[in-house]
Amino acid sequence: MNKLITIGSVLLLMSSSSTAEEKPDNILYDEWLINKTIWPKPIENSGDFEWHEHRQDLSLWPTLSYSDKRDSTNPETVSLNGALNGNAERGKKLANNLVKGNCVACHQLPGASQFGNVGPSLELISYKDRDVNWLYQQVYDARVHNPESAMPPYGTHGVLSFQEMQDIVSYLKTK
């Protein structure tokens, strides 16, 4: 019986440590909205704001808040088991989508205007004979190839699904 009380008190304490996974207390957040994340827009000649819903829920990942106790992710190594099963057309759409892939913000892509150049140009990537697994890993988590890589870890952070990442790799292999 005594043992049970001790175990019980320990479990109680352990459960209080689960706050480590909770969201920080000072984020701009509205749990009743679909996308949760909100942002303030100043109203001219007023001491108040107009609040807007952001285009995606950003509270799912670590923030700058000092009360954020969630760990950042470690790089995840992945491999395509079997053949690549992607749709290049869908991949192309994702690469140009502002919320999903948005590859074009940083990379030059065939036919894209207003592309970025912080990452290497991908215009001729399909002629470079890159290994499909290497490309998949690069999209999934580029930190495996280069720990200092600035590229978002689309797979590890759950931004793109396995299918979507395969679609993008298929697009990159299209000549």
Add this chain to the structure above:
Amino acid sequence: MLISKKQIVTAVILALLVLSGQAQEPYRQYVKHSPGIAHASADVSGTYKYWKDTESINEGLMSNEQIWKLNSKWQDEPFDDSLHGGHVAMDRGEAVYNKLNTNDEFANCIGARNGKLDGLRANYYPRFNDHLNHVTGLEEMIELCADKQGMTLLNGSYDNSAVSVYIGSFSNSMPMNVNVSEGELKLAFERGERLFFMRTGWTNFACGTCHVTFSGKHLRGQTPTTYYGDAAHWPTYRVKNELQSLHLRFTECNRSGGTQPIAIGSKEYTDLEVYLTGLSNGQAVRQPSVRN
């Protein structure tokens, strides 16, 4: 059903272990950087020579490819004396200030010296407030002091920033000179620097990812500029037709970079403000200002 001493000791030890685990800092990744020197001339983008003062601003760089090198400084007063929204905000700020300061209480609360607002932007804020026991920015104090006069001017709101622009204009042409090398401001500067290079959000970007790694390169239609010298002209009127304080800008930066924004006036944003203010030391205050 007595609990033995041994069991109590065990439970206490386990509780302490759990609590110490909670206090541990979470795992974070950082963008590589060298410690910042608290002066605008320490700029790491190589563009300081183009914007360090009015005489140096080279209008020959106003092409799409080169304009980022000017860090929007060509638009600062007195370079841009067109009637942009910064002037409108300053007029509004003056009107609101006069309404707040009918009995000089507001001026005293905000830190006016001998009733004068001179230097409040250049060498007074951000500042450790003994009474509040934390570092405050000018805009946080405007909210608190306005509240004492029965007026709600939320930190980051248009009227709060307008009053800040008006107060800032009394520091015009004075070089920024905020001592971040000792005491609480030094600690805030160091915390701010850690935050600036800390990777967060779905993108796993830090502020430094865009403003150091990507500075001068294209991100879609944008070219991120240096982060040195900016605090000398904020709050600013942005050409998207919005008056923005530094903290309000952070909420937009965070969203663009894929990171959850946090509260305006929070300790985190104030630490970032102290960091950016330190990196603006030596740069002349420009109010009102306009930038993209």
